[in-house]
Amino acid sequence: MAYSLPDLPYGYDALEPFVDTQTMAIHHGKHHAAYVSNVNTAVAKFPELAGLGIEDLNRRVGTPHLPSDIATAVRNNGGGHWNHNFFWNIMCAPSSSSGPGGELKAAVEAAFGSVDEMKQRFNAAAAARFGSGWAWLVLTPEGKLEITSTPNQDNPLMASLVEAPGAPVLGLDVWEHAYYLRYQNRRPEYISAWWNVVNWEQANDFYKAAAKPRA
Incomplete structure:
Protein backbone atom coordinates (compact mmCIF):
# COMPACT_ATOMS: atom_id res chain seq x y z
CA MET A 1 0.00 0.00 0.00
CA ALA A 2 1.35 3.41 -0.97
CA TYR A 3 2.26 5.97 1.65
CA SER A 4 0.10 9.08 1.77
CA LEU A 5 0.41 12.68 2.87
CA PRO A 6 -1.32 12.99 6.25
CA ASP A 7 -3.71 15.78 7.07
CA LEU A 8 -2.35 18.19 9.64
CA PRO A 9 -3.96 17.97 13.09
CA TYR A 10 -4.56 21.75 12.90
CA GLY A 11 -4.92 24.50 10.30
CA TYR A 12 -1.99 26.05 8.50
CA ASP A 13 -2.48 29.22 10.54
CA ALA A 14 -2.70 27.47 13.92
CA LEU A 15 0.94 28.01 14.91
CA GLU A 16 0.95 31.77 14.33
CA PRO A 17 2.78 33.93 15.18
CA PHE A 18 5.66 31.55 15.84
CA VAL A 19 5.41 29.52 12.62
CA ASP A 20 3.72 31.44 9.83
CA THR A 21 0.82 30.28 7.69
CA GLN A 22 2.61 30.47 4.35
CA THR A 23 5.55 28.43 5.61
CA MET A 24 3.22 25.74 6.92
CA ALA A 25 1.28 25.56 3.65
CA ILE A 26 4.42 25.21 1.55
CA HIS A 27 6.19 22.94 4.02
CA HIS A 28 3.31 20.47 4.23
CA GLY A 29 1.72 20.77 0.81
CA LYS A 30 4.92 20.95 -1.25
CA HIS A 31 7.97 19.66 0.62
CA HIS A 32 6.32 16.84 2.56
CA ALA A 33 4.18 15.88 -0.41
CA ALA A 34 7.32 15.53 -2.54
CA TYR A 35 8.92 13.16 -0.02
CA VAL A 36 5.80 10.99 -0.09
CA SER A 37 5.72 10.87 -3.88
CA ASN A 38 9.42 10.07 -4.14
CA VAL A 39 9.46 7.31 -1.53
CA ASN A 40 6.42 5.71 -3.17
CA THR A 41 8.25 5.72 -6.51
CA ALA A 42 11.29 4.07 -4.95
CA VAL A 43 9.44 1.40 -3.00
CA ALA A 44 7.21 0.50 -5.95
CA LYS A 45 10.24 -1.11 -7.60
CA PHE A 46 10.36 -3.76 -4.86
CA PRO A 47 6.93 -5.29 -4.10
CA GLU A 48 8.34 -7.14 -1.09
CA LEU A 49 8.53 -3.76 0.69
CA ALA A 50 4.90 -2.88 0.03
CA GLY A 51 3.64 -4.00 3.42
CA LEU A 52 6.16 -2.05 5.49
CA GLY A 53 4.97 0.90 7.53
CA ILE A 54 7.06 4.05 7.23
CA GLU A 55 8.68 3.53 10.65
CA ASP A 56 9.79 0.02 9.77
CA LEU A 57 11.08 1.25 6.42
CA ASN A 58 13.19 3.86 8.20
CA ARG A 59 14.59 1.24 10.54
CA ARG A 60 15.91 -0.63 7.49
CA VAL A 61 17.93 2.34 6.26
CA GLY A 62 21.63 1.56 6.49
CA THR A 63 21.06 -2.19 6.74
CA PRO A 64 21.27 -5.03 4.20
CA HIS A 65 17.47 -5.34 4.44
CA LEU A 66 17.00 -2.44 2.05
CA PRO A 67 17.86 -2.96 -1.65
CA SER A 68 20.93 -0.94 -2.60
CA ASP A 69 19.19 0.35 -5.74
CA ILE A 70 16.83 2.48 -3.65
CA ALA A 71 18.84 2.92 -0.44
CA THR A 72 19.59 6.60 -0.98
CA ALA A 73 16.10 7.46 -2.21
CA VAL A 74 14.53 5.77 0.80
CA ARG A 75 16.98 7.35 3.21
CA ASN A 76 16.23 10.83 1.91
CA ASN A 77 12.53 10.57 1.10
CA GLY A 78 11.39 7.87 3.50
CA GLY A 79 13.27 9.77 6.17
CA GLY A 80 11.62 13.00 5.08
CA HIS A 81 8.18 11.41 5.23
CA TRP A 82 8.63 9.92 8.71
CA ASN A 83 10.34 13.02 10.10
CA HIS A 84 7.55 15.31 8.97
CA ASN A 85 4.82 12.99 10.24
CA PHE A 86 6.53 13.23 13.61
CA PHE A 87 7.11 16.98 13.37
CA TRP A 88 3.50 17.91 12.65
CA ASN A 89 2.33 15.91 15.64
CA ILE A 90 4.86 17.34 18.07
CA MET A 91 3.43 20.82 17.53
CA CYS A 92 0.16 22.47 18.50
CA ALA A 93 -1.43 25.91 18.75
Whole structure:
Protein backbone atom coordinates (compact mmCIF):
# COMPACT_ATOMS: atom_id res chain seq x y z
CA MET A 1 0.00 0.00 0.00
CA ALA A 2 1.35 3.41 -0.97
CA TYR A 3 2.26 5.97 1.65
CA SER A 4 0.10 9.08 1.77
CA LEU A 5 0.41 12.68 2.87
CA PRO A 6 -1.32 12.99 6.25
CA ASP A 7 -3.71 15.78 7.07
CA LEU A 8 -2.35 18.19 9.64
CA PRO A 9 -3.96 17.97 13.09
CA TYR A 10 -4.56 21.75 12.90
CA GLY A 11 -4.92 24.50 10.30
CA TYR A 12 -1.99 26.05 8.50
CA ASP A 13 -2.48 29.22 10.54
CA ALA A 14 -2.70 27.47 13.92
CA LEU A 15 0.94 28.01 14.91
CA GLU A 16 0.95 31.77 14.33
CA PRO A 17 2.78 33.93 15.18
CA PHE A 18 5.66 31.55 15.84
CA VAL A 19 5.41 29.52 12.62
CA ASP A 20 3.72 31.44 9.83
CA THR A 21 0.82 30.28 7.69
CA GLN A 22 2.61 30.47 4.35
CA THR A 23 5.55 28.43 5.61
CA MET A 24 3.22 25.74 6.92
CA ALA A 25 1.28 25.56 3.65
CA ILE A 26 4.42 25.21 1.55
CA HIS A 27 6.19 22.94 4.02
CA HIS A 28 3.31 20.47 4.23
CA GLY A 29 1.72 20.77 0.81
CA LYS A 30 4.92 20.95 -1.25
CA HIS A 31 7.97 19.66 0.62
CA HIS A 32 6.32 16.84 2.56
CA ALA A 33 4.18 15.88 -0.41
CA ALA A 34 7.32 15.53 -2.54
CA TYR A 35 8.92 13.16 -0.02
CA VAL A 36 5.80 10.99 -0.09
CA SER A 37 5.72 10.87 -3.88
CA ASN A 38 9.42 10.07 -4.14
CA VAL A 39 9.46 7.31 -1.53
CA ASN A 40 6.42 5.71 -3.17
CA THR A 41 8.25 5.72 -6.51
CA ALA A 42 11.29 4.07 -4.95
CA VAL A 43 9.44 1.40 -3.00
CA ALA A 44 7.21 0.50 -5.95
CA LYS A 45 10.24 -1.11 -7.60
CA PHE A 46 10.36 -3.76 -4.86
CA PRO A 47 6.93 -5.29 -4.10
CA GLU A 48 8.34 -7.14 -1.09
CA LEU A 49 8.53 -3.76 0.69
CA ALA A 50 4.90 -2.88 0.03
CA GLY A 51 3.64 -4.00 3.42
CA LEU A 52 6.16 -2.05 5.49
CA GLY A 53 4.97 0.90 7.53
CA ILE A 54 7.06 4.05 7.23
CA GLU A 55 8.68 3.53 10.65
CA ASP A 56 9.79 0.02 9.77
CA LEU A 57 11.08 1.25 6.42
CA ASN A 58 13.19 3.86 8.20
CA ARG A 59 14.59 1.24 10.54
CA ARG A 60 15.91 -0.63 7.49
CA VAL A 61 17.93 2.34 6.26
CA GLY A 62 21.63 1.56 6.49
CA THR A 63 21.06 -2.19 6.74
CA PRO A 64 21.27 -5.03 4.20
CA HIS A 65 17.47 -5.34 4.44
CA LEU A 66 17.00 -2.44 2.05
CA PRO A 67 17.86 -2.96 -1.65
CA SER A 68 20.93 -0.94 -2.60
CA ASP A 69 19.19 0.35 -5.74
CA ILE A 70 16.83 2.48 -3.65
CA ALA A 71 18.84 2.92 -0.44
CA THR A 72 19.59 6.60 -0.98
CA ALA A 73 16.10 7.46 -2.21
CA VAL A 74 14.53 5.77 0.80
CA ARG A 75 16.98 7.35 3.21
CA ASN A 76 16.23 10.83 1.91
CA ASN A 77 12.53 10.57 1.10
CA GLY A 78 11.39 7.87 3.50
CA GLY A 79 13.27 9.77 6.17
CA GLY A 80 11.62 13.00 5.08
CA HIS A 81 8.18 11.41 5.23
CA TRP A 82 8.63 9.92 8.71
CA ASN A 83 10.34 13.02 10.10
CA HIS A 84 7.55 15.31 8.97
CA ASN A 85 4.82 12.99 10.24
CA PHE A 86 6.53 13.23 13.61
CA PHE A 87 7.11 16.98 13.37
CA TRP A 88 3.50 17.91 12.65
CA ASN A 89 2.33 15.91 15.64
CA ILE A 90 4.86 17.34 18.07
CA MET A 91 3.43 20.82 17.53
CA CYS A 92 0.16 22.47 18.50
CA ALA A 93 -1.43 25.91 18.75
CA PRO A 94 0.37 28.16 21.26
CA SER A 95 -2.74 28.23 23.43
CA SER A 96 -2.55 24.42 23.73
CA SER A 97 1.14 24.23 24.56
CA SER A 98 0.86 23.57 28.27
CA GLY A 99 4.51 23.01 29.17
CA PRO A 100 6.25 19.79 30.12
CA GLY A 101 4.65 17.50 32.65
CA GLY A 102 4.14 13.93 33.72
CA GLU A 103 6.69 11.21 33.21
CA LEU A 104 8.63 13.16 30.60
CA LYS A 105 9.23 16.15 32.86
CA ALA A 106 10.51 13.88 35.60
CA ALA A 107 12.79 12.04 33.18
CA VAL A 108 14.14 15.30 31.72
CA GLU A 109 14.90 16.66 35.18
CA ALA A 110 16.65 13.42 36.11
CA ALA A 111 18.73 13.41 32.92
CA PHE A 112 19.57 17.11 32.55
CA GLY A 113 18.91 18.69 35.95
CA SER A 114 16.07 20.88 34.69
CA VAL A 115 13.81 21.47 31.71
CA ASP A 116 15.61 24.76 31.02
CA GLU A 117 18.95 22.98 30.83
CA MET A 118 17.51 20.44 28.39
CA LYS A 119 16.17 23.25 26.23
CA GLN A 120 19.53 25.02 26.21
CA ARG A 121 21.32 21.85 25.08
CA PHE A 122 18.65 21.13 22.49
CA ASN A 123 18.85 24.70 21.17
CA ALA A 124 22.63 24.41 20.90
CA ALA A 125 22.38 21.16 18.94
CA ALA A 126 19.79 22.67 16.59
CA ALA A 127 21.82 25.84 16.03
CA ALA A 128 25.07 23.96 15.47
CA ARG A 129 23.69 21.55 12.83
CA PHE A 130 25.57 22.66 9.73
CA GLY A 131 23.37 23.05 6.67
CA SER A 132 20.08 21.16 6.70
CA GLY A 133 18.96 18.68 9.32
CA TRP A 134 17.15 18.04 12.58
CA ALA A 135 17.62 18.24 16.34
CA TRP A 136 16.22 15.47 18.53
CA LEU A 137 15.52 14.48 22.11
CA VAL A 138 15.83 10.71 22.04
CA LEU A 139 15.20 7.86 24.45
CA THR A 140 18.00 5.40 23.75
CA PRO A 141 17.56 1.61 23.93
CA GLU A 142 19.33 1.78 27.30
CA GLY A 143 16.57 4.02 28.63
CA LYS A 144 18.62 7.23 28.64
CA LEU A 145 17.44 10.59 27.32
CA GLU A 146 19.97 12.14 24.96
CA ILE A 147 20.08 15.17 22.68
CA THR A 148 21.45 14.73 19.19
CA SER A 149 21.17 16.10 15.68
CA THR A 150 21.14 14.49 12.25
CA PRO A 151 21.92 15.76 8.77
CA ASN A 152 19.40 16.06 5.95
CA GLN A 153 16.44 13.69 6.59
CA ASP A 154 18.27 11.17 8.76
CA ASN A 155 16.63 10.33 12.08
CA PRO A 156 17.34 8.25 15.21
CA LEU A 157 15.42 5.26 13.83
CA MET A 158 18.31 4.73 11.38
CA ALA A 159 20.35 3.02 14.07
CA SER A 160 23.42 2.15 12.02
CA LEU A 161 23.86 5.71 10.71
CA VAL A 162 23.39 7.98 13.72
CA GLU A 163 25.30 8.81 16.87
CA ALA A 164 22.34 8.36 19.22
CA PRO A 165 19.84 5.80 17.92
CA GLY A 166 16.56 5.41 19.73
CA ALA A 167 12.97 6.62 19.91
CA PRO A 168 12.45 10.33 19.21
CA VAL A 169 10.56 12.26 21.87
CA LEU A 170 11.05 15.76 20.43
CA GLY A 171 12.25 16.72 16.97
CA LEU A 172 12.87 20.09 15.31
CA ASP A 173 13.27 20.67 11.59
CA VAL A 174 16.12 23.13 10.95
CA TRP A 175 16.05 23.01 7.15
CA GLU A 176 15.81 26.58 5.88
CA HIS A 177 12.43 25.90 4.29
CA ALA A 178 11.04 25.40 7.81
CA TYR A 179 11.72 28.96 8.89
CA TYR A 180 13.22 31.22 6.22
CA LEU A 181 10.10 33.14 5.20
CA ARG A 182 9.70 34.57 8.69
CA TYR A 183 13.12 34.31 10.29
CA GLN A 184 15.46 34.53 7.26
CA ASN A 185 18.95 33.58 8.47
CA ARG A 186 18.04 33.94 12.16
CA ARG A 187 17.88 30.24 12.96
CA PRO A 188 18.41 30.71 16.73
CA GLU A 189 15.37 33.01 16.84
CA TYR A 190 13.25 30.33 15.12
CA ILE A 191 14.54 27.66 17.52
CA SER A 192 13.66 29.77 20.53
CA ALA A 193 10.20 30.59 19.15
CA TRP A 194 9.45 26.93 18.43
CA TRP A 195 9.13 26.06 22.10
CA ASN A 196 5.90 28.07 22.14
CA VAL A 197 4.21 25.51 19.88
CA VAL A 198 5.56 22.25 21.33
CA ASN A 199 2.82 19.72 22.04
CA TRP A 200 4.07 18.54 25.41
CA GLU A 201 1.20 16.10 25.91
CA GLN A 202 2.17 14.33 22.70
CA ALA A 203 5.84 14.40 23.68
CA ASN A 204 4.93 12.78 26.99
CA ASP A 205 2.97 10.10 25.12
CA PHE A 206 5.97 9.44 22.83
CA TYR A 207 8.18 9.15 25.89
CA LYS A 208 5.84 6.74 27.71
CA ALA A 209 5.50 4.55 24.61
CA ALA A 210 9.27 4.42 24.16
CA ALA A 211 9.90 3.72 27.85
CA LYS A 212 7.34 0.92 28.06
CA PRO A 213 9.06 -2.45 28.54
CA ARG A 214 8.93 -4.61 25.43
CA ALA A 215 7.73 -8.20 25.71
